[in-house]
Amino acid sequence: MDTIKIQGLEIFAHHGVFPEENVLGQKFIISATLFLDTRKAGKTDQLEESIHYGLVSQDIKTWMEENTYQMIERVAEEICERLLLKYEKLQGITLEVKKPWAPILLPVDSVSVTIHRQWNHAFIALGSNLGDRKQYLDFAIEQLRNRMDIKVLDVASYLETEPYGENAKYQFLNSCVEIKTLLTPHELLKVCNDIEELGERERKIHWGPRTLDLDLLFYNEDILSTKNLIIPHPEIEKRTFVLQPMCEIAPYFRHPIHKKTMKQLLEELGK
Numbered sequence: 001m002d003t004i005k006i007q008g009l010e011i012f013a014h015h016g017v018f019p020e021e022n023v024l025g026q027k028f029i030i031s032a033t034l035f036l037d038t039r040k041a042g043k044t045d046q047l048e049e050s051i052h053y054g055l056v057s058q059d060i061k062t063w064m065e066e067n068t069y070q071m072i073e074r075v076a077e078e079i080c081e082r083l084l085l086k087y088e089k090l091q092g093i094t095l096e097v098k099k100p101w102a103p104i105l106l107p108v109d110s111v112s113v114t115i116h117r118q119w120n121h122a123f124i125a126l127g128s129n130l131g132d133r134k135q136y137l138d139f140a141i142e143q144l145r146n147r148m149d150i151k152v153l154d155v156a157s158y159l160e161t162e163p164y165g166e167n168a169k170y171q172f173l174n175s176c177v178e179i180k181t182l183l184t185p186h187e188l189l190k191v192c193n194d195i196e197e198l199g200e201r202e203r204k205i206h207w208g209p210r211t212l213d214l215d216l217l218f219y220n221e222d223i224l225s226t227k228n229l230i231i232p233h234p235e236i237e238k239r240t241f242v243l244q245p246m247c248e249i250a251p252y253f254r255h256p257i258h259k260k261t262m263k264q265l266l267e268e269l270g271k
Helices: 019-025 039-043 052-065 072-086 133-145 185-198 240-249 262-268
Strands: 002-013 025-036 094-099 111-118 120-128 150-155 160-161 172-181 213-217
Touching: 002 052, 019 111, 025 052, 025 072, 052 072, 052 160, 072 094, 072 111, 120 133, 120 262, 133 150, 133 172, 160 240, 172 240, 185 213, 240 262
Parallel strands: none
Antiparallel strands: 002 025, 025 094, 094 111, 120 172, 120 213, 150 172, 160 172
8 A cells, every 4th residue: 555644734723631731732742644546646647536645634623723622642642543434545543643832841852643544345144034034134234334334335235044043934035235445353343233223123032033133244354352242253154044145245256264266165165
């Protein structure tokens, strides 16, 4: 990924834990590395094919001057999120917020925080086998579309499938959604759980009937195993109702553990 760098942007603003910092203000120094594809801009010499670093600098200055936060961590998060939402060509940003006048009563050059934020690529499986199944899937997709920090890129056709699991009894309607998101994996999981709850999901029986089921399948090419979340989702390679929708929207996406595409995994199931 190509980069544009803005280094040492000085801004006078009113951020800090102490009340006098909010009233008197102080100098901040901002450095940003913008991640994007500059190939087309380099070939055409057209500014609209890149990101105007002058406008980005002015946006940072305006946002810092118009708001007051206690933590420079919050300042950094706000700037990154606003820039990623505003500039379509911006894929990621590394941002440093530096306080050269940090009030710590010790000899120090400066205090700073540096974060990296980016659009992440993810896939979510959808399923329903109670009530108006199509309406529940439509509802889930609408909820995802309504979020600023999630962009729905593609939705697979709805697929009628046999129930999965020893307690499943009713036929499912399944699909998969491809998104990009600013959320972390655990934040995205919470969004999925919240949508299930809004869709009247009741967790009474494992693999039992449910109005709405959202499973986070893949997040970038990450491999993650925690108490509440495993990525990639377990047993994708065994589940036709996941692989068929995935093959419709991303047949050549490669499973980060098995190192095989969705198309290859589905073929191995004989489907």
